Amino acid sequence: MRDALGRDPKTRTxxxxxxxxxWVDATGRxxxxxxxxxxxxAVLNGLQLPxxxxxxxxxxxxxxxxxxxPSTASR
Structure with a gap:
């Protein structure tokens, strides 16, 4: 779930x-x-878990x- 939230443009930043x-069904969805x-x-709804x-x-x-x-500090 963390990875899905980090990848989606709506939640990435x-x-x-x-x-x-x-609620997860017997298939992991x-x-x-x-x-x-x-x-x-919205990102979590319909997500397929491993x-x-x-x-x-x-x-x-x-x-x-x-x-x-995410931090925007220069390195």
Whole structure:
């Protein structure tokens, strides 16, 4: 999920922090995502994860995601 948020133009340079709830189906696809940041939620909806969650994992999965703009300082 972190990689997807870092690749997407809507969230690549965004600054946000919040709790997200995601529902993942038996194939590992995010079928629903809810969170405070609409762009991040849109990126997560429909995302295909590399593996499916355990069959007994309760849904939604609740996670805290924080992102800040990449540094633009010269090296």
């Amino acid at each position: 965004a600054t946000f922090s919040g709790t997200f709830r995601v 995010v079928t629903r995502a809810k969170g405070a940041d609409g762009n991040a939620t 593996s499916a969650p355990p069959t007994d994992m309760p849904m939604p999965i609740v996670m805290r995601i924080s992102a800040s703009k």
